[in-house]
Amino acid sequence: MSEYAVSMEHITKFFPGVKALDDVQLHLRTGEVMALLGENGAGKSTLMKILSGVYTRDSGDIEIFGNRVEGDLNTRQAQELGVAIIHQELNMCQHLTVANNMFLGRELIKGGRLDFAEMNRQAVEQLAKLGINDLAPNTVVGTLPVGRQQMVEIAKALLINAKVLVMDEPSSALSNAEIDEMFRIVKELRSQGCAIVYISHRLQELHHIVDSVTIMRDGHYITEGKFADFTMDEIIANMVGREITEQFPRDEAHQGKKVLEVKNLRAGRAVKGISFDAYEGEVLGFSGLVGAGRTETMRAIFGADAKDSGEVILDGKPLNINSPADAIRQGIVLAPEDRKKDGLCTKLSIRENIALPNLDLICNKIGTVLRGHENKMIEKGKSSLTIKMANAEVAAGSLSGGNQQKIVVAKWLARDSRVVIFDEPTRGIDVAAKVEIYQIINQLKKQGVVVIIVSSELPEVMGISDRILVMCNGRITGEVDPRTVTEQEIMTYATQFGSNEG
Numbered sequence: 001m002s003e004y005a006v007s008m009e010h011i012t013k014f015f016p017g018v019k020a021l022d023d024v025q026l027h028l029r030t031g032e033v034m035a036l037l038g039e040n041g042a043g044k045s046t047l048m049k050i051l052s053g054v055y056t057r058d059s060g061d062i063e064i065f066g067n068r069v070e071g072d073l074n075t076r077q078a079q080e081l082g083v084a085i086i087h088q089e090l091n092m093c094q095h096l097t098v099a100n101n102m103f104l105g106r107e108l109i110k111g112g113r114l115d116f117a118e119m120n121r122q123a124v125e126q127l128a129k130l131g132i133n134d135l136a137p138n139t140v141v142g143t144l145p146v147g148r149q150q151m152v153e154i155a156k157a158l159l160i161n162a163k164v165l166v167m168d169e170p171s172s173a174l175s176n177a178e179i180d181e182m183f184r185i186v187k188e189l190r191s192q193g194c195a196i197v198y199i200s201h202r203l204q205e206l207h208h209i210v211d212s213v214t215i216m217r218d219g220h221y222i223t224e225g226k227f228a229d230f231t232m233d234e235i236i237a238n239m240v241g242r243e244i245t246e247q248f249p250r251d252e253a254h255q256g257k258k259v260l261e262v263k264n265l266r267a268g269r270a271v272k273g274i275s276f277d278a279y280e281g282e283v284l285g286f287s288g289l290v291g292a293g294r295t296e297t298m299r300a301i302f303g304a305d306a307k308d309s310g311e312v313i314l315d316g317k318p319l320n321i322n323s324p325a326d327a328i329r330q331g332i333v334l335a336p337e338d339r340k341k342d343g344l345c346t347k348l349s350i351r352e353n354i355a356l357p358n359l360d361l362i363c364n365k366i367g368t369v370l371r372g373h374e375n376k377m378i379e380k381g382k383s384s385l386t387i388k389m390a391n392a393e394v395a396a397g398s399l400s401g402g403n404q405q406k407i408v409v410a411k412w413l414a415r416d417s418r419v420v421i422f423d424e425p426t427r428g429i430d431v432a433a434k435v436e437i438y439q440i441i442n443q444l445k446k447q448g449v450v451v452i453i454v455s456s457e458l459p460e461v462m463g464i465s466d467r468i469l470v471m472c473n474g475r476i477t478g479e480v481d482p483r484t485v486t487e488q489e490i491m492t493y494a495t496q497f498g499s500n501e502g
């Protein structure tokens with residue numbers, strides 16, 4: 001019998017116009033956590049979807065616990081062999097309960113009826129095995145924070161008795177506390193003998209849990225080995241195929257005149273009187289813990305959520321913004337954090353996604369799209385970020401996760417705005433593409449645009465901003481200079497809860 005829980009050899013997979021995998025191999029041992037690394041579009045998710053039966057391979061060999069997989073593998077067979085996958089984009093049914101989600105497609109039946117009592121009981125039992133004792137099985141999933149939903153996904157995967165668990169970027173939407181909890185669970189599973197494939201672009205977190213690495217590039221296998229035998233620079237060089245000298249290129253700011261003024265903004269329960277100024281040619285970072293109200297502040301400025309009170313003043317002129325369309329027209333754009341929900345129409349083509357928010361620029365007076373203008377805009381978006389795609393006509397949903405994020409950014413680069421707000425701009429984006437996005441931010445800054453970035457990754461806000469505002473509980477609690485501040489100081493402001501009255 002093979003020493004491996006999973007071994008994959010010579011795996012090849014074509015999609016129309018793309019060779020996603022070319023002679024790829026992977027070897028996963030029992031009781032180990034392996035990081036599967038590579039740039040956006042390298043083929044990580046595709047390889048794991050083949051292992052879990054979501055896609056069929058064109059050629060290649062798969063062995064799971066020594067059992068050779070003959071012919072196509074479907075999801076049910078993969079599950080029977082003990083393979084479970086948590087996909088990059090969470091796919092929980094938001095309106096169903098925790099227990100219903102965990103038993104989706106495998107509902108328990110008693111006397112011709114759904115046996116809710118038994119499903120609830122088993123759900124509680126499974127969650128308890130993960131050390132989660134405070135989550136009622138009849139909670140509607142949509143009401144839970146993403147981190148909790150992630151735990152439900154893990155519990156669901158374990159219900160089938162998974163011995164191989166694939167986690168495709170599980171940490172990208174989690175808060176630090178949630179990530180800690182997830183790490184605890186991953187270690188627990190490893191100690192129970194589970195083999196885990198862990199995909200992540202947050203390279204800094206890997207040392208907490210990873211035993212080995214496999215690195216892919218552009219559909220090819222590059223190398224594998226013990227994690228401890230690689231330096232971070234070597235890992236990056238293997239992923240990218242070249243050295244990346246500067247992870248956070250920051251052009252020196254020449255702060256110009258005041259462009260944006262936000263005065264005493266209040267919106268819902270999350271934004272409790274926000275005031276700040278932003279200047280021409282500066283990158284203003286917003287730091288804070290998840291839930292501090294940063295996203296809500298940006299959405300209120302952008303008109304995506306209603307304001308209760310407060311003013312937004314651009315170039316000395318008070319704006320009347322009641323919808324995103326108002327904001328866009330007057331020069332304020334927002335690239336949102338949740339690309340699947342707000343940022344992208346996954347069924348539409350890349351071309352349409354870039355064109356849609358910019359129709360005012362590419363249509364003539366009677367509303368016909370001018371193809372020439374449109375093509376130029378697509379080219380601009382595509383070339384400023386290297387988006388890996390067959391062509392601009394394919395559905396945005398067929399792109400790799402990171403490339404979808406790039407489309408969200410690209411569509412706003414196509415127009416000239418005064419203020420560009422990026423909410424978690426590099427979530428799920430690989431090291432090299434992050435640098436591309438930072439360079440674009442620098443480019444915008446040089447053109448005199450006010451760039452606002454909201455980011456939960458401290459090294460990122462500290463590395464790229466010229467000034468940082470820290471928020472806690474719906475208020476701005478501190479302003480710091482990223483060149484001299486420590487992570488500690490930022491965390492102090494980020495946990496400075498004031499009184500609770502709005």
Ligand SMILES: Nc1ncnc2c1ncn2[C@@H]1O[C@H](COP(=O)(O)OP(=O)(O)OP(=O)(O)O)[C@@H](O)[C@H]1O
Pocket residue numbers: 015016018019020038039040041042043044045046047088388389398399400401402403428430
């Ligand atoms: N269903 C699909 N149809 C067409 N092309 C696809 C499909 N799924 C993936 N691809 C293509 O296969 C290639 C590999 O994509 P994959 O999603 O495996 O990358 P990845 O390594 O997971 O990247 P990321 O880090 O961005 O998630 C990409 O070029 C992608 O566009």
Ligand SMILES: [Mg+2]
Pocket residue numbers: 044045046088168400401402
């Ligand atoms: Mg992926």
